Amino acid sequence: MELSKYSSKLLEEAVEVFAGLPGIGRKTALRLVLFLLRQDKEVIGRFGETLLRLRDEIRYCSVCNNISDKEVCDICASPHRDHSTVCVVEGPQDVMAIENTGQYHGVYHVLGGLISPVDGVGPDDLVVSPLEERVKKGEVKEIILALSPTMEGDTTNFYLFRRFRDSGLKITTLARGVAVGGELEYADEVTLGRSIANRTPFEETFRF
Amino acid sequence: MELSKYSSKLLEEAVEVFAGLPGIGRKTALRLVLFLLRQDKEVIGRFGETLLRLRDEIRYCSVCNNISDKEVCDICASPHRDHSTVCVVEGPQDVMAIENTGQYHGVYHVLGGLISPVDGVGPDDLVVSPLEERVKKGEVKEIILALSPTMEGDTTNFYLFRRFRDSGLKITTLARGVAVGGELEYADEVTLGRSIANRTPFEETFRF
Numbered sequence: 001m002e003l004s005k006y007s008s009k010l011l012e013e014a015v016e017v018f019a020g021l022p023g024i025g026r027k028t029a030l031r032l033v034l035f036l037l038r039q040d041k042e043v044i045g046r047f048g049e050t051l052l053r054l055r056d057e058i059r060y061c062s063v064c065n066n067i068s069d070k071e072v073c074d075i076c077a078s079p080h081r082d083h084s085t086v087c088v089v090e091g092p093q094d095v096m097a098i099e100n101t102g103q104y105h106g107v108y109h110v111l112g113g114l115i116s117p118v119d120g121v122g123p124d125d126l127v128v129s130p131l132e133e134r135v136k137k138g139e140v141k142e143i144i145l146a147l148s149p150t151m152e153g154d155t156t157n158f159y160l161f162r163r164f165r166d167s168g169l170k171i172t173t174l175a176r177g178v179a180v181g182g183e184l185e186y187a188d189e190v191t192l193g194r195s196i197a198n199r200t201p202f203e204e205t206f207r208f
Numbered sequence: 209m210e211l212s213k214y215s216s217k218l219l220e221e222a223v224e225v226f227a228g229l230p231g232i233g234r235k236t237a238l239r240l241v242l243f244l245l246r247q248d249k250e251v252i253g254r255f256g257e258t259l260l261r262l263r264d265e266i267r268y269c270s271v272c273n274n275i276s277d278k279e280v281c282d283i284c285a286s287p288h289r290d291h292s293t294v295c296v297v298e299g300p301q302d303v304m305a306i307e308n309t310g311q312y313h314g315v316y317h318v319l320g321g322l323i324s325p326v327d328g329v330g331p332d333d334l335v336v337s338p339l340e341e342r343v344k345k346g347e348v349k350e351i352i353l354a355l356s357p358t359m360e361g362d363t364t365n366f367y368l369f370r371r372f373r374d375s376g377l378k379i380t381t382l383a384r385g386v387a388v389g390g391e392l393e394y395a396d397e398v399t400l401g402r403s404i405a406n407r408t409p410f411e412e413t414f415r416f
Contacts, residue, residue: 007274008277011266014262017258021244022243032229035230037266037275044259044260048257048262048263049256049260050222051259055249055252055253058216061215067215068216069218091242092215093239093242095215
């Protein structure tokens with residue numbers, strides 16, 4: 001669909017902002033804008049105002065860097081969590097995913113990204129200093145590196161390992177292996193190889 | 209993903225407005241919001257402000273009801289278009305689709321919807337009166353009903369046909385038949401049946 005075909009400059013601009021979102025092309029963007037125009041004006045207004053509030057009011061927990069409405073988020077403020085174990089994750093979606101398992105009772109640190117030379121993201125673009133401060137205070141005993149098992153995740157894992165290995169902390173990472181419910185024959189060689197190399201005593205698989 | 213798991217009320221609200229869009233679930237909505245939060249603040253600001261402008265400034269052509277920045281849209285204002293032929297369509301996306309063919313030189317009328325009892329859309333919810341005014345002025349000679357070949361489209365076609373049949377206009381509709389480039393064996397029976405019943409002289413298929 002050509003640009004010049006839009007009947008209105010404003011329509012074109014609205015299509016453009018939606019098409020700037022990941023996974024949304026110009027055709028889908030147009031569909032979304034026309035959908036909004038068919039709704040009540042309040043729906044569009046609420047959408048726009050929520051975005052402006054997102055720009056102006058969004059805050060990050062001063063302890064763990066997760067998105068929060070307060071200076072310190074609920075998890076970091078909770079006396080029921082184990083504050084000596086810090087799970088290091090890429091983003092807020094990972095905190096949600098781990099919280100959803102109901103298996104983790106420690107606290108978090110949100111890096112806000114992964115080292116990715118291709119995308120121009122270096123170590124300085126990650127939020128690490130609040131974690132260092134917590135470590136210096138001596139309240140942290142273990143850091144769990146819970147980053148995606150990708151090239152970027154492994155690079156960042158290694159960077160953090162080097163940065164914290166002399167601090168006397170226990171540094172662990174997520175177990176790599178065959179997925180629960182997955183068919184063995186479809187597991188890739190690297191994963192299957194690692195899961196054999198790092199095999200665990202049978203009774204330990206029932207820890208949870 | 210449970211609601212209570214969101215670390216911020218504002219984040220939850222932002223996810224909700226995105227999840228209100230068609231084809232976007234809560235998980236995708238969260239991904240889009242977190243994507244926006246990783247961008248510059250101006251990107252979110254531009255998004256929000258464009259939506260507020262969409263709410264406040266969007267206008268519709270007073271002649272054809274298409275989205276327009278002006279009182280009368282470029283197509284309706286053009287002296288190069290055939291103003292005696294009006295193509296009646298459901299929405300602005302259909303105007304764009306027909307304009308993209310480059311085959312149509314008449315003008316349009318945008319209904320803004322189709323009659324759909326299931327969705328609670330009746331004839332009064334459609335924009336028809338500006339078309340009636342144009343017909344009364346006597347400048348229109350032919351109305352092309354170019355609505356989707358669905359139940360709703362056919363219902364609306366029939367409603368418009370009854371409303372305009374006594375006005376002495378030529379009322380036509382899009383040719384139904386096998387799609388260009390489609391395999392005959394995969395065409396549905398109704399379409400194939402109609403394309404046989406309404407077969408056209410061979411030389412006419414080269415009119416364009």
